[in-house]
Amino acid sequence: MHHDSPSASRTHVLVLLKAMDVLQLLSEGDEFRLRDVATTLGLSKATCHRILGTLVFGGLVEQTSRGHYRAAAYAGRGVETLHTDDHMLRSTSRDAMAELRSATDENVFLFSHRDGRAHCLEVLDGRFASDITVRAGGTLPMHLGAAPRVMLAGLSDREIWDYQSARELLDTSSELSVATVYADVARTRRTGVVISCGEVDYKGMSIGAPIVDTSGCTIGAISVGTLTAATSPERVAELVPWVVRAAEQASAAVEPPAA
Incomplete structure:
Protein backbone atom coordinates (compact mmCIF):
# COMPACT_ATOMS: atom_id res chain seq x y z
CA MET A 1 0.00 0.00 0.00
CA ALA A 75 6.97 -15.86 18.89
CA GLY A 76 7.35 -18.71 21.32
CA ARG A 77 4.32 -18.67 23.59
CA GLY A 78 0.93 -17.10 23.06
CA VAL A 79 -0.15 -13.77 24.50
CA GLU A 80 -2.61 -15.42 26.88
CA THR A 81 0.13 -17.60 28.38
CA LEU A 82 2.47 -14.65 28.76
CA HIS A 83 -0.14 -12.68 30.64
CA THR A 84 -0.77 -15.66 32.91
CA ASP A 85 2.95 -15.95 33.68
CA ASP A 86 3.22 -12.24 34.44
CA HIS A 87 0.22 -12.42 36.75
CA MET A 88 1.81 -15.33 38.60
CA LEU A 89 5.09 -13.45 38.98
CA ARG A 90 3.31 -10.36 40.33
CA SER A 91 1.39 -12.49 42.81
CA THR A 92 4.40 -14.40 44.12
CA SER A 93 6.57 -11.27 44.34
CA ARG A 94 4.09 -8.90 45.98
CA ASP A 95 5.11 -9.51 49.61
CA ALA A 96 8.83 -9.42 48.82
CA MET A 97 8.47 -6.13 46.96
CA ALA A 98 6.45 -4.54 49.76
CA GLU A 99 9.00 -5.57 52.38
CA LEU A 100 11.87 -4.30 50.25
CA ARG A 101 10.23 -0.92 49.78
CA SER A 102 9.42 -0.69 53.49
CA ALA A 103 12.98 -1.58 54.50
CA THR A 104 14.78 0.71 52.05
CA ASP A 105 12.30 3.49 51.11
CA GLU A 106 13.61 3.18 47.55
CA ASN A 107 11.70 2.66 44.29
CA VAL A 108 11.15 -1.08 43.80
CA PHE A 109 10.73 -2.70 40.37
CA LEU A 110 9.57 -6.11 39.17
CA PHE A 111 10.62 -7.29 35.70
CA SER A 112 10.00 -10.33 33.54
CA HIS A 113 11.61 -11.11 30.19
CA ARG A 114 10.38 -12.31 26.84
CA ASP A 115 11.08 -11.75 23.17
CA GLY A 116 14.49 -10.25 23.89
CA ARG A 117 13.10 -7.46 26.10
CA ALA A 118 12.85 -6.80 29.82
CA HIS A 119 9.23 -5.97 30.72
CA CYS A 120 8.45 -3.87 33.79
CA LEU A 121 5.46 -5.50 35.51
CA GLU A 122 5.12 -3.40 38.64
CA VAL A 123 6.66 -0.42 40.43
CA LEU A 124 6.36 0.53 44.10
CA ASP A 125 7.18 4.20 44.59
CA GLY A 126 9.91 5.11 47.06
CA ARG A 127 11.48 8.37 48.15
CA PHE A 128 12.47 9.38 44.62
CA ALA A 129 9.22 8.41 42.89
CA SER A 130 9.19 11.56 40.76
CA ASP A 131 12.48 10.52 39.15
CA ILE A 132 11.35 7.09 37.95
CA THR A 133 12.19 6.58 34.27
CA VAL A 134 10.58 3.18 33.66
CA ARG A 135 6.98 2.57 34.66
CA ALA A 136 4.85 -0.57 34.67
CA GLY A 137 4.25 -1.59 31.08
CA GLY A 138 7.56 -0.18 29.88
CA THR A 139 10.36 -2.25 28.40
CA LEU A 140 14.15 -2.11 28.26
CA PRO A 141 16.86 -3.89 26.28
CA MET A 142 18.20 -6.91 28.12
CA HIS A 143 21.73 -5.49 28.37
CA LEU A 144 20.88 -2.14 30.01
CA GLY A 145 19.88 -1.67 33.65
CA ALA A 146 20.25 -3.86 36.73
CA ALA A 147 17.13 -6.04 36.38
CA PRO A 148 17.51 -6.61 32.61
CA ARG A 149 21.21 -7.47 32.93
CA VAL A 150 20.66 -9.93 35.76
CA MET A 151 17.96 -11.66 33.68
CA LEU A 152 20.23 -11.73 30.63
CA ALA A 153 22.83 -13.59 32.69
CA GLY A 154 20.18 -16.19 33.53
CA LEU A 155 19.62 -17.10 29.88
CA SER A 156 21.39 -20.01 28.25
CA ASP A 157 24.56 -19.33 26.27
CA ARG A 158 22.63 -20.00 23.05
CA GLU A 159 19.89 -17.53 23.99
CA ILE A 160 22.49 -14.89 24.82
CA TRP A 161 24.21 -15.50 21.48
CA ASP A 162 20.88 -15.10 19.66
CA TYR A 163 20.16 -11.89 21.56
CA GLN A 164 23.58 -10.46 20.82
CA SER A 165 23.26 -11.33 17.13
CA ALA A 166 19.92 -9.53 16.91
CA ARG A 167 21.30 -6.54 18.84
CA GLU A 168 24.21 -6.18 16.44
CA LEU A 169 21.90 -6.37 13.42
CA LEU A 170 19.65 -3.69 14.90
CA ASP A 171 22.59 -1.37 15.56
CA THR A 172 21.07 -0.11 18.81
CA SER A 173 22.15 3.15 20.42
CA SER A 174 24.18 1.27 23.01
CA GLU A 175 27.94 1.50 22.54
CA LEU A 176 28.56 -1.68 24.57
CA SER A 177 30.63 -4.21 22.66
CA VAL A 178 29.77 -7.89 22.46
CA ALA A 179 32.84 -8.71 24.57
CA THR A 180 31.74 -6.25 27.26
CA VAL A 181 28.28 -7.79 27.47
CA TYR A 182 29.68 -11.32 27.72
CA ALA A 183 32.10 -10.23 30.43
CA ASP A 184 29.19 -8.69 32.33
CA VAL A 185 27.20 -11.93 32.00
CA ALA A 186 30.11 -13.94 33.41
CA ARG A 187 30.54 -11.53 36.32
CA THR A 188 26.81 -11.53 37.09
CA ARG A 189 26.69 -15.32 37.09
CA ARG A 190 29.46 -15.30 39.71
CA THR A 191 27.99 -12.62 41.98
CA GLY A 192 24.25 -13.09 41.44
CA VAL A 193 23.63 -9.34 41.51
CA VAL A 194 23.99 -6.33 39.21
CA ILE A 195 24.70 -2.73 40.18
CA SER A 196 23.91 -0.34 37.33
CA CYS A 197 24.79 3.35 37.19
CA GLY A 198 23.58 5.81 34.57
CA GLU A 199 22.57 3.23 31.96
CA VAL A 200 18.84 3.91 31.74
CA ASP A 201 18.86 7.39 33.27
CA TYR A 202 22.07 9.36 33.70
CA LYS A 203 20.91 10.47 37.16
CA GLY A 204 19.95 7.06 38.44
CA MET A 205 21.39 3.82 39.68
CA SER A 206 19.79 0.45 40.36
CA ILE A 207 20.56 -2.88 42.02
CA GLY A 208 18.96 -6.08 40.74
CA ALA A 209 18.81 -9.76 41.66
CA PRO A 210 17.14 -12.68 39.84
CA ILE A 211 13.90 -14.48 40.60
CA VAL A 212 14.22 -18.17 39.73
CA ASP A 213 11.66 -20.95 39.47
CA THR A 214 11.88 -24.39 41.05
CA SER A 215 14.05 -25.67 38.19
CA GLY A 216 16.57 -22.85 38.65
CA CYS A 217 15.55 -20.90 35.53
CA THR A 218 15.52 -17.10 35.78
CA ILE A 219 11.95 -15.93 35.25
CA GLY A 220 12.22 -12.35 36.46
CA ALA A 221 14.12 -9.88 38.60
CA ILE A 222 13.57 -7.49 41.49
CA SER A 223 15.50 -4.24 41.66
CA VAL A 224 15.65 -1.00 43.59
CA GLY A 225 16.25 2.32 41.90
CA THR A 226 17.55 5.52 43.41
CA LEU A 227 19.52 8.65 42.56
CA THR A 228 23.26 8.27 42.16
CA ALA A 229 23.93 11.63 43.82
CA ALA A 230 22.01 10.54 46.92
CA THR A 231 23.67 7.14 47.26
CA SER A 232 27.03 6.56 48.92
CA PRO A 233 29.09 3.36 48.61
CA GLU A 234 28.00 2.52 52.14
CA ARG A 235 24.36 2.85 51.12
CA VAL A 236 24.92 0.54 48.15
CA ALA A 237 26.48 -2.02 50.49
CA GLU A 238 23.34 -1.80 52.66
CA LEU A 239 20.96 -2.18 49.73
CA VAL A 240 22.54 -5.20 48.04
CA PRO A 241 21.60 -7.79 50.70
CA TRP A 242 18.08 -6.38 50.92
CA VAL A 243 17.59 -6.81 47.18
CA VAL A 244 19.07 -10.31 47.18
CA ARG A 245 16.84 -11.28 50.11
CA ALA A 246 13.73 -9.97 48.33
CA ALA A 247 14.58 -11.90 45.16
CA GLU A 248 15.15 -15.07 47.18
CA GLN A 249 11.83 -14.55 48.96
CA ALA A 250 10.01 -14.13 45.64
CA SER A 251 11.77 -17.20 44.25
CA ALA A 252 10.72 -19.29 47.24
CA ALA A 253 7.09 -18.32 46.62
CA VAL A 254 7.13 -19.63 43.03
CA GLU A 255 5.12 -22.83 42.82
CA PRO A 256 6.30 -25.79 40.73
CA PRO A 257 4.46 -26.26 37.43
CA ALA A 258 1.47 -28.56 37.44
CA ALA A 259 2.30 -32.14 36.51
Whole structure:
Protein backbone atom coordinates (compact mmCIF):
# COMPACT_ATOMS: atom_id res chain seq x y z
CA MET A 1 0.00 0.00 0.00
CA HIS A 2 1.36 3.43 -0.93
CA HIS A 3 0.80 6.63 1.06
CA ASP A 4 2.94 9.08 -0.88
CA SER A 5 0.21 11.29 -2.34
CA PRO A 6 0.36 15.04 -1.54
CA SER A 7 -2.98 14.89 0.28
CA ALA A 8 -1.74 12.09 2.53
CA SER A 9 1.46 13.94 3.44
CA ARG A 10 -0.52 17.01 4.53
CA THR A 11 -2.73 15.16 7.00
CA HIS A 12 -0.78 12.11 8.19
CA VAL A 13 2.68 11.14 9.38
CA LEU A 14 3.79 8.99 6.46
CA VAL A 15 6.31 6.90 8.36
CA LEU A 16 3.58 5.83 10.80
CA LEU A 17 1.36 4.75 7.93
CA LYS A 18 4.25 2.77 6.48
CA ALA A 19 4.90 1.16 9.86
CA MET A 20 1.23 0.15 10.01
CA ASP A 21 1.63 -1.50 6.60
CA VAL A 22 4.65 -3.42 7.90
CA LEU A 23 2.72 -4.62 10.95
CA GLN A 24 -0.23 -5.65 8.80
CA LEU A 25 2.06 -7.71 6.56
CA LEU A 26 3.81 -9.40 9.48
CA SER A 27 0.51 -10.15 11.22
CA GLU A 28 -0.06 -12.94 8.71
CA GLY A 29 2.15 -15.01 10.99
CA ASP A 30 5.01 -15.82 8.64
CA GLU A 31 8.65 -14.83 8.91
CA PHE A 32 9.89 -12.28 6.40
CA ARG A 33 13.32 -11.21 5.23
CA LEU A 34 14.07 -7.50 5.15
CA ARG A 35 14.19 -7.42 1.35
CA ASP A 36 10.86 -9.28 1.11
CA VAL A 37 9.13 -6.72 3.33
CA ALA A 38 10.67 -3.86 1.37
CA THR A 39 9.73 -5.36 -2.01
CA THR A 40 6.18 -6.26 -1.00
CA LEU A 41 5.44 -2.79 0.39
CA GLY A 42 7.42 -0.79 -2.15
CA LEU A 43 9.83 0.62 0.43
CA SER A 44 13.55 1.21 0.19
CA LYS A 45 15.65 -1.21 2.22
CA ALA A 46 16.99 1.66 4.32
CA THR A 47 13.50 2.90 5.24
CA CYS A 48 12.29 -0.63 5.87
CA HIS A 49 15.28 -1.37 8.10
CA ARG A 50 14.64 1.73 10.21
CA ILE A 51 10.94 0.91 10.60
CA LEU A 52 11.58 -2.72 11.51
CA GLY A 53 14.33 -1.75 13.94
CA THR A 54 12.00 0.67 15.70
CA LEU A 55 9.20 -1.91 15.87
CA VAL A 56 11.58 -4.51 17.30
CA PHE A 57 12.85 -2.00 19.87
CA GLY A 58 9.23 -1.29 20.85
CA GLY A 59 8.43 -4.98 21.27
CA LEU A 60 5.88 -5.16 18.43
CA VAL A 61 8.11 -7.16 16.09
CA GLU A 62 10.77 -9.79 16.69
CA GLN A 63 13.95 -10.53 14.79
CA THR A 64 14.85 -14.21 14.74
CA SER A 65 18.34 -15.64 15.02
CA ARG A 66 18.34 -15.94 11.20
CA GLY A 67 17.68 -12.23 10.84
CA HIS A 68 14.07 -12.66 9.71
CA TYR A 69 11.17 -10.64 11.10
CA ARG A 70 7.83 -11.69 12.55
CA ALA A 71 5.03 -10.16 14.61
CA ALA A 72 5.82 -10.51 18.32
CA ALA A 73 2.57 -12.31 19.10
CA TYR A 74 3.74 -15.29 17.02
CA ALA A 75 6.97 -15.86 18.89
CA GLY A 76 7.35 -18.71 21.32
CA ARG A 77 4.32 -18.67 23.59
CA GLY A 78 0.93 -17.10 23.06
CA VAL A 79 -0.15 -13.77 24.50
CA GLU A 80 -2.61 -15.42 26.88
CA THR A 81 0.13 -17.60 28.38
CA LEU A 82 2.47 -14.65 28.76
CA HIS A 83 -0.14 -12.68 30.64
CA THR A 84 -0.77 -15.66 32.91
CA ASP A 85 2.95 -15.95 33.68
CA ASP A 86 3.22 -12.24 34.44
CA HIS A 87 0.22 -12.42 36.75
CA MET A 88 1.81 -15.33 38.60
CA LEU A 89 5.09 -13.45 38.98
CA ARG A 90 3.31 -10.36 40.33
CA SER A 91 1.39 -12.49 42.81
CA THR A 92 4.40 -14.40 44.12
CA SER A 93 6.57 -11.27 44.34
CA ARG A 94 4.09 -8.90 45.98
CA ASP A 95 5.11 -9.51 49.61
CA ALA A 96 8.83 -9.42 48.82
CA MET A 97 8.47 -6.13 46.96
CA ALA A 98 6.45 -4.54 49.76
CA GLU A 99 9.00 -5.57 52.38
CA LEU A 100 11.87 -4.30 50.25
CA ARG A 101 10.23 -0.92 49.78
CA SER A 102 9.42 -0.69 53.49
CA ALA A 103 12.98 -1.58 54.50
CA THR A 104 14.78 0.71 52.05
CA ASP A 105 12.30 3.49 51.11
CA GLU A 106 13.61 3.18 47.55
CA ASN A 107 11.70 2.66 44.29
CA VAL A 108 11.15 -1.08 43.80
CA PHE A 109 10.73 -2.70 40.37
CA LEU A 110 9.57 -6.11 39.17
CA PHE A 111 10.62 -7.29 35.70
CA SER A 112 10.00 -10.33 33.54
CA HIS A 113 11.61 -11.11 30.19
CA ARG A 114 10.38 -12.31 26.84
CA ASP A 115 11.08 -11.75 23.17
CA GLY A 116 14.49 -10.25 23.89
CA ARG A 117 13.10 -7.46 26.10
CA ALA A 118 12.85 -6.80 29.82
CA HIS A 119 9.23 -5.97 30.72
CA CYS A 120 8.45 -3.87 33.79
CA LEU A 121 5.46 -5.50 35.51
CA GLU A 122 5.12 -3.40 38.64
CA VAL A 123 6.66 -0.42 40.43
CA LEU A 124 6.36 0.53 44.10
CA ASP A 125 7.18 4.20 44.59
CA GLY A 126 9.91 5.11 47.06
CA ARG A 127 11.48 8.37 48.15
CA PHE A 128 12.47 9.38 44.62
CA ALA A 129 9.22 8.41 42.89
CA SER A 130 9.19 11.56 40.76
CA ASP A 131 12.48 10.52 39.15
CA ILE A 132 11.35 7.09 37.95
CA THR A 133 12.19 6.58 34.27
CA VAL A 134 10.58 3.18 33.66
CA ARG A 135 6.98 2.57 34.66
CA ALA A 136 4.85 -0.57 34.67
CA GLY A 137 4.25 -1.59 31.08
CA GLY A 138 7.56 -0.18 29.88
CA THR A 139 10.36 -2.25 28.40
CA LEU A 140 14.15 -2.11 28.26
CA PRO A 141 16.86 -3.89 26.28
CA MET A 142 18.20 -6.91 28.12
CA HIS A 143 21.73 -5.49 28.37
CA LEU A 144 20.88 -2.14 30.01
CA GLY A 145 19.88 -1.67 33.65
CA ALA A 146 20.25 -3.86 36.73
CA ALA A 147 17.13 -6.04 36.38
CA PRO A 148 17.51 -6.61 32.61
CA ARG A 149 21.21 -7.47 32.93
CA VAL A 150 20.66 -9.93 35.76
CA MET A 151 17.96 -11.66 33.68
CA LEU A 152 20.23 -11.73 30.63
CA ALA A 153 22.83 -13.59 32.69
CA GLY A 154 20.18 -16.19 33.53
CA LEU A 155 19.62 -17.10 29.88
CA SER A 156 21.39 -20.01 28.25
CA ASP A 157 24.56 -19.33 26.27
CA ARG A 158 22.63 -20.00 23.05
CA GLU A 159 19.89 -17.53 23.99
CA ILE A 160 22.49 -14.89 24.82
CA TRP A 161 24.21 -15.50 21.48
CA ASP A 162 20.88 -15.10 19.66
CA TYR A 163 20.16 -11.89 21.56
CA GLN A 164 23.58 -10.46 20.82
CA SER A 165 23.26 -11.33 17.13
CA ALA A 166 19.92 -9.53 16.91
CA ARG A 167 21.30 -6.54 18.84
CA GLU A 168 24.21 -6.18 16.44
CA LEU A 169 21.90 -6.37 13.42
CA LEU A 170 19.65 -3.69 14.90
CA ASP A 171 22.59 -1.37 15.56
CA THR A 172 21.07 -0.11 18.81
CA SER A 173 22.15 3.15 20.42
CA SER A 174 24.18 1.27 23.01
CA GLU A 175 27.94 1.50 22.54
CA LEU A 176 28.56 -1.68 24.57
CA SER A 177 30.63 -4.21 22.66
CA VAL A 178 29.77 -7.89 22.46
CA ALA A 179 32.84 -8.71 24.57
CA THR A 180 31.74 -6.25 27.26
CA VAL A 181 28.28 -7.79 27.47
CA TYR A 182 29.68 -11.32 27.72
CA ALA A 183 32.10 -10.23 30.43
CA ASP A 184 29.19 -8.69 32.33
CA VAL A 185 27.20 -11.93 32.00
CA ALA A 186 30.11 -13.94 33.41
CA ARG A 187 30.54 -11.53 36.32
CA THR A 188 26.81 -11.53 37.09
CA ARG A 189 26.69 -15.32 37.09
CA ARG A 190 29.46 -15.30 39.71
CA THR A 191 27.99 -12.62 41.98
CA GLY A 192 24.25 -13.09 41.44
CA VAL A 193 23.63 -9.34 41.51
CA VAL A 194 23.99 -6.33 39.21
CA ILE A 195 24.70 -2.73 40.18
CA SER A 196 23.91 -0.34 37.33
CA CYS A 197 24.79 3.35 37.19
CA GLY A 198 23.58 5.81 34.57
CA GLU A 199 22.57 3.23 31.96
CA VAL A 200 18.84 3.91 31.74
CA ASP A 201 18.86 7.39 33.27
CA TYR A 202 22.07 9.36 33.70
CA LYS A 203 20.91 10.47 37.16
CA GLY A 204 19.95 7.06 38.44
CA MET A 205 21.39 3.82 39.68
CA SER A 206 19.79 0.45 40.36
CA ILE A 207 20.56 -2.88 42.02
CA GLY A 208 18.96 -6.08 40.74
CA ALA A 209 18.81 -9.76 41.66
CA PRO A 210 17.14 -12.68 39.84
CA ILE A 211 13.90 -14.48 40.60
CA VAL A 212 14.22 -18.17 39.73
CA ASP A 213 11.66 -20.95 39.47
CA THR A 214 11.88 -24.39 41.05
CA SER A 215 14.05 -25.67 38.19
CA GLY A 216 16.57 -22.85 38.65
CA CYS A 217 15.55 -20.90 35.53
CA THR A 218 15.52 -17.10 35.78
CA ILE A 219 11.95 -15.93 35.25
CA GLY A 220 12.22 -12.35 36.46
CA ALA A 221 14.12 -9.88 38.60
CA ILE A 222 13.57 -7.49 41.49
CA SER A 223 15.50 -4.24 41.66
CA VAL A 224 15.65 -1.00 43.59
CA GLY A 225 16.25 2.32 41.90
CA THR A 226 17.55 5.52 43.41
CA LEU A 227 19.52 8.65 42.56
CA THR A 228 23.26 8.27 42.16
CA ALA A 229 23.93 11.63 43.82
CA ALA A 230 22.01 10.54 46.92
CA THR A 231 23.67 7.14 47.26
CA SER A 232 27.03 6.56 48.92
CA PRO A 233 29.09 3.36 48.61
CA GLU A 234 28.00 2.52 52.14
CA ARG A 235 24.36 2.85 51.12
CA VAL A 236 24.92 0.54 48.15
CA ALA A 237 26.48 -2.02 50.49
CA GLU A 238 23.34 -1.80 52.66
CA LEU A 239 20.96 -2.18 49.73
CA VAL A 240 22.54 -5.20 48.04
CA PRO A 241 21.60 -7.79 50.70
CA TRP A 242 18.08 -6.38 50.92
CA VAL A 243 17.59 -6.81 47.18
CA VAL A 244 19.07 -10.31 47.18
CA ARG A 245 16.84 -11.28 50.11
CA ALA A 246 13.73 -9.97 48.33
CA ALA A 247 14.58 -11.90 45.16
CA GLU A 248 15.15 -15.07 47.18
CA GLN A 249 11.83 -14.55 48.96
CA ALA A 250 10.01 -14.13 45.64
CA SER A 251 11.77 -17.20 44.25
CA ALA A 252 10.72 -19.29 47.24
CA ALA A 253 7.09 -18.32 46.62
CA VAL A 254 7.13 -19.63 43.03
CA GLU A 255 5.12 -22.83 42.82
CA PRO A 256 6.30 -25.79 40.73
CA PRO A 257 4.46 -26.26 37.43
CA ALA A 258 1.47 -28.56 37.44
CA ALA A 259 2.30 -32.14 36.51
